[in-house]
Amino acid sequence: QQQVKQSPQSLIVQKGGISIINCAYENTAFDYFPWYQQFPGKGPALLIAIRPDVSEKKEGRFTISFNKSAKQFSLHIMDSQPGDSATYFCAASISAGGTSYGKLTFGQGTILTVHP
């Protein structure tokens, strides 16, 4: 019930295209859904996050779509650039306090390659 399933495992997109990565979760207690970007040899960096009271959040070229009933959320990268090539992880956590506060469950990761 703690799993977060992410797909696809890898994704190749042409420059200017749209990259879409999907995640699904089981635990309905999750209430914080961040996306992280990780470059080789570096720690993950928060890209964008959403809470279940909204269905979409946009920050620049990055958009999270959230479907609470389906327990799914996705990351859309518009106008993808070669500099976006990295590994992307979705995650989920319970932010409402208690022992699980801040404890992230990560998806398996998606290696994104944007060709120039």
Added chain:
Amino acid sequence: GAVVSQHPSRVICKSGTSVKIECRSLDFQATTMFWYRQFPKQSLMLMATSNEGSKATYEQGVEKDKFLINHASLTLSTLTVTSAHPEDSSFYICSATDRINTGELFFGEGSRLTVL
């Protein structure tokens, strides 16, 4: 924004020795920090939750006597890999929650441990 610093970023040690990795929250107090382990091309796996002033909580399958965690202050947690072996070679990443201000989770840059 909030910064989490890890040290060292890279360490090479001989089999049987112990290695200490530090995780510091630079501009916020973190009552809770998390330690993750990441093998090449894999996701981040939570090892333990580090609580300031109390014992760490370890995830199932993580040996607490091998991975010693100390969280002696509100800005510092340490992970000591005791009697390291080649199979302990991995990327260790800490995170901290700025629970008081934003509730957001921030990751360190990671520490690459290589055991010869």
